[in-house]
Amino acid sequence: MRIEPAELATRLRPALVRLVRVIRQQRADLSVTLTQISALGTLETNGPMSPGELAALERVQPPSMTKVLSSLEELGFVGRQPHPTDGRQVIVGLTDAGRVFLDSERQSRHAWLSQRLQMLDDRERAALYDTVAVLDKLARL
Amino acid sequence: MRIEPAELATRLRPALVRLVRVIRQQRADLSVTLTQISALGTLETNGPMSPGELAALERVQPPSMTKVLSSLEELGFVGRQPHPTDGRQVIVGLTDAGRVFLDSERQSRHAWLSQRLQMLDDRERAALYDTVAVLDKLARL
DNA sequence: TATTGTTATACTCTATAACTATA
DNA sequence: TATAGTTATAGAGTATAACAATA
Numbered sequence A, B: 001m002r003i004e005p006a007e008l009a010t011r012l013r014p015a016l017v018r019l020v021r022v023i024r025q026q027r028a029d030l031s032v033t034l035t036q037i038s039a040l041g042t043l044e045t046n047g048p049m050s051p052g053e054l055a056a057l058e059r060v061q062p063p064s065m066t067k068v069l070s071s072l073e074e075l076g077f078v079g080r081q082p083h084p085t086d087g088r089q090v091i092v093g094l095t096d097a098g099r100v101f102l103d104s105e106r107q108s109r110h111a112w113l114s115q116r117l118q119m120l121d122d123r124e125r126a127a128l129y130d131t132v133a134v135l136d137k138l139a140r141l
Numbered sequence C: 001t002a003t004t005g006t007t008a009t010a011c012t013c014t015a016t017a018a019c020t021a022t023a
Numbered sequence D: 001t002a003t004a005g006t007t008a009t010a011g012a013g014t015a016t017a018a019c020a021a022t023a
Helices: A005-025 A034-046 A051-058 A062-074 A096-105 A109-118 A122-140 B005-025 B034-046 B051-058 B062-074 B096-105 B109-118 B122-140
Strands: A078-082 A090-094 B078-082 B090-094
Touching: A005 B005, A005 B034, A005 B109, A005 B122, A034 A051, A034 A062, A034 A090, A034 A096, A034 B005, A051 A062, A051 A090, A062 A078, A090 A096, A109 B005, A122 B005, A122 B122, B034 B051, B034 B062, B034 B090, B034 B096, B051 B062, B051 B090, B062 B078, B090 B096
Parallel strands: none
Antiparallel strands: A078 A090, B078 B090
16 A cells, blocks of 8 residues: 555644643653653663764753753762863763663653553554664654 | 553654654745645545534634634635535535645645655554554554 | 642753854 | 864743532
8 A cells, every 4th residue: 555645644643742742741760850761761771872972862952951961860870080181071961770660760750651461462562663774864864 | 562552652742743743844835834734634534514514523612623623714725515404513524635635745845745755664664553553543542 | 529720930951142262 | 174963052842630600
């Protein structure tokens, strides 16, 4: 079946908006927000990097990432090191506490989403799984 | 292939967050936001309804919808009518201007997403299309 | 007393513009 | 001059709590 981009856009956009609303609202630990968790996850996956790189990966502007990183530093979840050769740059990375937090988060707040995913059938989960890469590609194009 | 809910959650959540960031930021017409457009689209699809119903469909709390509706009324895109039998309720619906706006929006801001979708191949678009229903279900569970 | 909607308030998310320090 | 990061500022998005009107 040939899918019309315009019709797909009409259906996809509101579905994404509503689902993210629900996911953002769902927080077991009220002290840490989804935006912060997402940045921590990217640091875990990709290793230490500059704030600018992290902002690019997270699809936000650098000043937005500055704020997220300040709050994460205050929580003790990330640390900074000077860049070895470029004095303008900084390298941020997860602390041990940050790693511990991410693990615990996967057993609480994260569990909520996992539980909902368990209510889907195998076919639906497989469809979602296949689509994650497409969603990422769309955000990067 | 059996997909583990926990792993799927880990991949899906940040992908959704980042994609919605990009989509929200994309506005041809700076005067109308994605939140407003989403509410208008729901009114177009489902017809006139009470603010409470609309809030439930959009997955926001009633006070949030009150604000969205005020801004849309100021723009002239929605109108209110008293409920025929229940004096507490109000019925909100699209105006002609609201309908005209939604049409034009599909040819500007909306076009941006359609264009990105055109950069995908048929298989990827089909996967997305299949997944829209699953995303909706996840938001409603 | 319960429900619908609104007002008041506050915090998160994010951006653009301007500034500082280093290259 | 150009780049990386931060500070200043502002608006959008959303929630909870408290209130008014109607059922």
